[in-house]
Amino acid sequence: MSESIPTIKEIARRLNVSVSTVSRALSDHPRISTKTKEAVKELAKALNYEPNSKAIFFKQKRSFVIGVIVPHIYEDFFSKGISGIEDVALENGYTILFGQSHDRIDKERQVVDAMKNQRVDGLIISLSKETNKSDHLKTLDAYNIPVVYFDRVPSLPGVNKVFCNLFEGTVDMIEWLFKQDRKRIAFINGPGAIIASKERLDGYIEGISRRKLKVDMQMVEQTDFSEEGTHKAVARLLALKKPPDAIISFNDYVHMDAVKYALKEHVKINEDILFASYANISVNKHTAYPPVVSVDQFPYSQGEAAMKMLMDILQHKADEDAAAKAFLHKEIPVALVYNS
Amino acid sequence: MSESIPTIKEIARRLNVSVSTVSRALSDHPRISTKTKEAVKELAKALNYEPNSKAIFFKQKRSFVIGVIVPHIYEDFFSKGISGIEDVALENGYTILFGQSHDRIDKERQVVDAMKNQRVDGLIISLSKETNKSDHLKTLDAYNIPVVYFDRVPSLPGVNKVFCNLFEGTVDMIEWLFKQDRKRIAFINGPGAIIASKERLDGYIEGISRRKLKVDMQMVEQTDFSEEGTHKAVARLLALKKPPDAIISFNDYVHMDAVKYALKEHVKINEDILFASYANISVNKHTAYPPVVSVDQFPYSQGEAAMKMLMDILQHKADEDAAAKAFLHKEIPVALVYNS
DNA sequence: GCTTACAGGGCAAACGTTTGCACCGGGTTT
DNA sequence: AAACCCGGTGCAAACGTTTGCCCTGTAAGC
Numbered sequence: 146m147s148e149s150i151p152t153i154k155e156i157a158r159r160l161n162v163s164v165s166t167v168s169r170a171l172s173d174h175p176r177i178s179t180k181t182k183e184a185v186k187e188l189a190k191a192l193n194y195e196p197n198s199k200a201i202f203f204k205q206k207r208s209f210v211i212g213v214i215v216p217h218i219y220e221d222f223f224s225k226g227i228s229g230i231e232d233v234a235l236e237n238g239y240t241i242l243f244g245q246s247h248d249r250i251d252k253e254r255q256v257v258d259a260m261k262n263q264r265v266d267g268l269i270i271s272l273s274k275e276t277n278k279s280d281h282l283k284t285l286d287a288y289n290i291p292v293v294y295f296d297r298v299p300s301l302p303g304v305n306k307v308f309c310n311l312f313e314g315t316v317d318m319i320e321w322l323f324k325q326d327r328k329r330i331a332f333i334n335g336p337g338a339i340i341a342s343k344e345r346l347d348g349y350i351e352g353i354s355r356r357k358l359k360v361d362m363q364m365v366e367q368t369d370f371s372e373e374g375t376h377k378a379v380a381r382l383l384a385l386k387k388p389p390d391a392i393i394s395f396n397d398y399v400h401m402d403a404v405k406y407a408l409k410e411h412v413k414i415n416e417d418i419l420f421a422s423y424a425n426i427s428v429n430k431h432t433a434y435p436p437v438v439s440v441d442q443f444p445y446s447q448g449e450a451a452m453k454m455l456m457d458i459l460q461h462k463a464d465e466d467a468a469a470k471a472f473l474h475k476e477i478p479v480a481l482v483y484n485s
Numbered sequence: 486m487s488e489s490i491p492t493i494k495e496i497a498r499r500l501n502v503s504v505s506t507v508s509r510a511l512s513d514h515p516r517i518s519t520k521t522k523e524a525v526k527e528l529a530k531a532l533n534y535e536p537n538s539k540a541i542f543f544k545q546k547r548s549f550v551i552g553v554i555v556p557h558i559y560e561d562f563f564s565k566g567i568s569g570i571e572d573v574a575l576e577n578g579y580t581i582l583f584g585q586s587h588d589r590i591d592k593e594r595q596v597v598d599a600m601k602n603q604r605v606d607g608l609i610i611s612l613s614k615e616t617n618k619s620d621h622l623k624t625l626d627a628y629n630i631p632v633v634y635f636d637r638v639p640s641l642p643g644v645n646k647v648f649c650n651l652f653e654g655t656v657d658m659i660e661w662l663f664k665q666d667r668k669r670i671a672f673i674n675g676p677g678a679i680i681a682s683k684e685r686l687d688g689y690i691e692g693i694s695r696r697k698l699k700v701d702m703q704m705v706e707q708t709d710f711s712e713e714g715t716h717k718a719v720a721r722l723l724a725l726k727k728p729p730d731a732i733i734s735f736n737d738y739v740h741m742d743a744v745k746y747a748l749k750e751h752v753k754i755n756e757d758i759l760f761a762s763y764a765n766i767s768v769n770k771h772t773a774y775p776p777v778v779s780v781d782q783f784p785y786s787q788g789e790a791a792m793k794m795l796m797d798i799l800q801h802k803a804d805e806d807a808a809a810k811a812f813l814h815k816e817i818p819v820a821l822v823y824n825s
Numbered sequence: 826g827c828t829t830a831c832a833g834g835g836c837a838a839a840c841g842t843t844t845g846c847a848c849c850g851g852g853t854t855t
Numbered sequence: 856a857a858a859c860c861c862g863g864t865g866c867a868a869a870c871g872t873t874t875g876c877c878c879t880g881t882a883a884g885c
Binding site: 492504505 | 840841842843844
């Protein structure tokens with residue numbers, strides 16, 4: 146009943162030629178006459194022939210599939226990153242196998258395993274928060290599957306990675322706030338353990354220091370990303386003898402929670418206190434009180450860059466040229482985005 | 486240099502048995518002695534053997550990959566749906582190939598083609614807005630790839646689909662608003678052309694009618710989902726001689742835009758006017774003015790249901806039993822979610 | 826007329842795995 | 856003692872495609 150899927154064999158049978166001829170005709174091999182090629186291609190089109198990429202992989206050891214693993218898909222940042230990856234992949238005839246780690250290392254392991262079983266040609270991964278060592282990714286080496294890390298990258302050097310550094314962006318943001326005549330700039334950072342927090346804090350300290358001011362650690366709060374955590378941080382800031390006239394939040398989600406609490410305290414958002422943040426997520430355009438400035442990390446571009454890097458690696462895989470095998474690093478510049 | 490990937494052959498060679506024995510041992514075939522099985526399994530583990538699923542597909546004509554195509558990943562609704570799909574897939578040993586149509590039919594075609602080339606075992610798709618006929622999905626029949634439609638489903642009957650109907654939810658929402666003593670309930674609907682708009686409108690009319698009230702079409706506005714479109718709709722509602730005391734928005738994004746405009750007009754949100762909406766997206770928990778009630782369509786559950794349905798179809802694919810081949814429909818109930 | 830060259834195309838192996846069938850040796854039936 | 860059964864295992868084909876090598880026929884070169 147289900148009329149069989151056309152194969153190269155079928156074409157060969159109908160045209161009374163051998164399968165090898167068909168194969169070569171389809172790939173424009175010079176040894177095949179134009180006439181035969183035309184006949185083959187015509188019939189292929191008529192039968193709606195599509196090569197079975199699994200069989201090709203089997204022969205060529207390439208699957209034309211690349212794996213993409215992110216902590217969460219629901220975060221604006223990652224969904225945009227995936228779009229960047231996907232677009233470049235499609236341009237190059239690749240498809241993406243997808244998985245989420247939900248920020249858990251066991252899940253990450255499971256997904257990495259699944260990708261390995263599927264014999265992906267390469268992997269782009271943004272590490273889960275729990276992932277400090279990447280031994281589960283070492284096994285990919287044995288399978289000769291190259292890995293490109295994306296945004297949440299290991300700090301070790303011996304890897305390919307695309308990321309951005311928030312240090313400069315933070316310094317710029319502080320400069321800008323000073324120009325708006327803000328003098329008491331507070332900062333709600335994320336948990337101290339993660340690198341992203343350190344980058345931001347370093348930038349904050351540098352930014353304040355450049356104005357020859359002393360950094361007041363009372364102005365630096367921390368949140369665990371929960372609503373309560375952020376509320377408490379804001380509460381402490383507002384309770385200071387000299388409360389801040391600007392608050393930088395770790396990201397736009399923290400920003401929203403901060404605003405929510407400040408509103409309850411009758412703070413005039415972006416008047417009494419200017420609110421700044423990181424990420425520049427899409428919903429900022431819809432919310433009543435977006436941050437006046439947000440540091441955009443251009444996830445789409447990061448995704449594009451990561452996929453291009455992977456394509457590059459795949460190209461040069463067979464090369465004996467050692468130089469082509471060096472580990473690639475790419476730092477994407479950030480930019481301030483203003484909401485008026 | 487790249488130490489070779491372990492195969493079943495390698496195991497056979499080392500253990501001095503045939504590949505068939507290894508294959509059977511690995512799959513717990515009853516004819517193989519426990520001793521041999523143990524030896525094989527032990528060595529397999531030691532070598533870190535992982536079956537090459539491409540080769541298996543080749544033999545079994547199953548890839549253990551299912552394709553998932555959605556209009557956008559950045560929408561909260563779809564990202565949750567995908568998570569539901571993914572979790573069920575993983576439980577069943579399947580991995581997902583992912584693609585976005587960006588609400589364009591040409592992109593949808595391209596992605597469907599890519600999935601076909603990869604010989605996915607099945608496909609779950611939420612149609613793009615542009616897709617009215619699905620001839621490009623007909624070609625999947627020839628490849629014997631079953632399709633389950635998800636949320637954005639074709640209205641025709643001869644398909645498998647999981648969806649929810651907003652009619653009841655809308656009626657319930659109106660009832661609830663009446664109970665809050667709201668008498669002039671306005672409605673900002675989406676473009677008339679899409680089914681989702683019709684369902685909502687029908688529910689709105691039914692809800693109002695049940696109170697024996699006449700439906701005032703001045704209270705029914707429309708937006709094209711742009712910020713301006715929504716702003717104009719709100720402006721018209723506020724300019725009415727008898728402005729509304731409740732506004733239902735097409736979804737939470739429209740809701741946000743509506744609130745943003747209303748704030749400018751000094752409306753006291755959720756006091757002067759109660760705001761209600763659909764979708765119950767995650768950021769509602771962070772925003773300053775979430776809708777007091779939102780109709781949750783449980784995208785995660787829908788995703789789960791869709792994947793389970795597909796697993797079911799795949800199970801019964803070989804069945805000659807016609808009953809098992811009937812087209813499956815599943816309607817997921819919605820629920821009101823209140824934000825206090 | 827004979828060799829040589831080359832264009833055009835076919836044969837068959839290989840990729841990793843599954844599976845129907847055959848085989849073998851020892852124990853049970855008759 | 857012949858016939859049978861059965862647990863345990865091996866053989867080989869098959870899946871769709873690519874590719875190194877070989878074969879054939881015709882035309883050019885001598």
